[in-house]
Amino acid sequence: MDESYSYPPFKKKRLSIFLSPLPNVYKYPFSPITSTSSIAPTSMKVLLINTSDHTGGAAIAALRILQALQHQGVEAKLLCRDRNLPTSRTDIIQLRSTPWLKMKFFLERLDIFIRNGFKREGLFSIDTGRFGTDITRLPAFQEADVIHLHWVNQAMLSLQDLKKILQSGKRIVWTMHDMWPFTGICHNAADCLAWKDECKQCPLLPKPGAKDLSTRIFRKKVKTYACGKMSLVGCSQWLTQLAQQAPLLQGHQVTSIPNPIDTTFYRPGTNEGEDSQEQLREALGLPVEKRLLLFTAFKVTDPNKGIDYLIESITLLCQEHPELRDHIAIVLAGKEAETLTNAFAVPAYSMGYVTDEAKMRNLYQACDLLLMPTLMDNLPNTIVEAMACGIPCVAFQVGGVPQMIDSGINGFLAAYRNSLDFAHNIYRALYSQSYPALCRNARSKAVAAYSEKAVADKYIQLYRAEGNPH
Numbered sequence: 001m002d003e004s005y006s007y008p009p010f011k012k013k014r015l016s017i018f019l020s021p022l023p024n025v026y027k028y029p030f031s032p033i034t035s036t037s038s039i040a041p042t043s044m045k046v047l048l049i050n051t052s053d054h055t056g057g058a059a060i061a062a063l064r065i066l067q068a069l070q071h072q073g074v075e076a077k078l079l080c081r082d083r084n085l086p087t088s089r090t091d092i093i094q095l096r097s098t099p100w101l102k103m104k105f106f107l108e109r110l111d112i113f114i115r116n117g118f119k120r121e122g123l124f125s126i127d128t129g130r131f132g133t134d135i136t137r138l139p140a141f142q143e144a145d146v147i148h149l150h151w152v153n154q155a156m157l158s159l160q161d162l163k164k165i166l167q168s169g170k171r172i173v174w175t176m177h178d179m180w181p182f183t184g185i186c187h188n189a190a191d192c193l194a195w196k197d198e199c200k201q202c203p204l205l206p207k208p209g210a211k212d213l214s215t216r217i218f219r220k221k222v223k224t225y226a227c228g229k230m231s232l233v234g235c236s237q238w239l240t241q242l243a244q245q246a247p248l249l250q251g252h253q254v255t256s257i258p259n260p261i262d263t264t265f266y267r268p269g270t271n272e273g274e275d276s277q278e279q280l281r282e283a284l285g286l287p288v289e290k291r292l293l294l295f296t297a298f299k300v301t302d303p304n305k306g307i308d309y310l311i312e313s314i315t316l317l318c319q320e321h322p323e324l325r326d327h328i329a330i331v332l333a334g335k336e337a338e339t340l341t342n343a344f345a346v347p348a349y350s351m352g353y354v355t356d357e358a359k360m361r362n363l364y365q366a367c368d369l370l371l372m373p374t375l376m377d378n379l380p381n382t383i384v385e386a387m388a389c390g391i392p393c394v395a396f397q398v399g400g401v402p403q404m405i406d407s408g409i410n411g412f413l414a415a416y417r418n419s420l421d422f423a424h425n426i427y428r429a430l431y432s433q434s435y436p437a438l439c440r441n442a443r444s445k446a447v448a449a450y451s452e453k454a455v456a457d458k459y460i461q462l463y464r465a466e467g468n469p470h
Helices: 014-019 057-071 099-115 139-143 159-166 213-225 237-244 277-284 307-320 322-326 357-366 381-388 419-431 435-450 452-463
Strands: 045-049 075-080 092-094 146-149 171-176 231-234 253-256 291-299 328-335 348-350 369-372 393-396 411-414
Touching: 045 057, 045 139, 057 075, 057 171, 057 381, 057 452, 075 139, 146 159, 159 213, 171 452, 231 237, 231 452, 237 253, 277 357, 291 307, 291 357, 291 381, 307 322, 307 419, 328 357, 357 381, 369 381, 369 419, 381 393, 381 435, 393 419, 411 419, 419 435, 435 452
Parallel strands: 045 075, 045 146, 075 092, 146 171, 171 231, 231 253, 291 328, 291 369, 328 348, 369 393, 393 411
Antiparallel strands: none
16 A cells, blocks of 8 residues: 555544545455354353453453344353443343352462462463362253353363363353463463473473473363363464464364454444544543544553553654654553553553443544554454444554454554554554545444454354254
């Protein structure tokens, strides 16, 4: 795509961006998914299981799958340990809170803390699956035709609990939100490839060895997974391809289905009667006349989300284009955001941790660009949320991100861990004459690839696939 750079006036007409036709150059490498089954969806009961109902990316993805299935007529419920949503949601089931339930979490963390040499660093980088709750006796489990696992760590389910689930004879689907299902103990193996054989010499342990904790848990998983059949789903093609190479998952089906999004809720702020971008900014306490760059994460100070690279990229951008110091600003959304407002070469505004989805949508609509310098990620919800709102993204080329961003068409991909290239791509995205097309294309891909119906139909087909004992 040819680029022509300029400094257009800020007060752009966002409505005209989305009413204009898409350029003919844009071709999607996918087609809408339709259900091929003749069985009525309402004949199926699905129980989704996740540690939390709303905290973290996996919880949000599970909740969106729940909603997508329900909209297609599936009787679906979500079982969790940690509940944040109101009790009026009868489709959310919480494990009965007891002192022992809470103690399991602390015992598992204590065990890892001790094995980690009494160091807090990396305390949540591994899970052993030693503690959990037997859910097979719950009425919701017994009534379900399909058990759909999501992120079940931190003492939600133990490997012994998973063994009982596999032995139940029910259809088991497990959506992988990280690598833990096919590694010994880690959620992200990074450059370590031991999981391709048998985990050992784990770099996350203070005393790695040939038969360390990762080896023992890996072997325990081998025995657990042999107790029944399950279908595993990677949210991204990247994670799916890794899982297909994993010896732990040999004999089990592995496929790829993206996370869904409600594209009627996450949408460009162009509907008649809605607040304009300027009004949204004023309501959020953000500057009206600047180009706003959004960075959001559960905890913005998390090094794995690339905050150090983002700070460096903005510094480099302002060194090459000093005039931008008065034209752009950073918007931070996530825990500890207030600690970084003075860390950038341009003004930065803290929105804190945003729990309200409507406010988060307004935040996307108020900004011009999403910045995602994540160093390891699967299929980030934030990218597809922004795209659905017509906001392009600049990100590192890592994990499942290239599946989402077609560089130069609906956003830009920078070389991994290259702050200068990231800075250059911020400039290209913001000041290209193709910016309106980037916005339109971002929205179009979100609708075509991640709509609720497209994803729900895929899961319904998987639930009914050959091998379902029901």
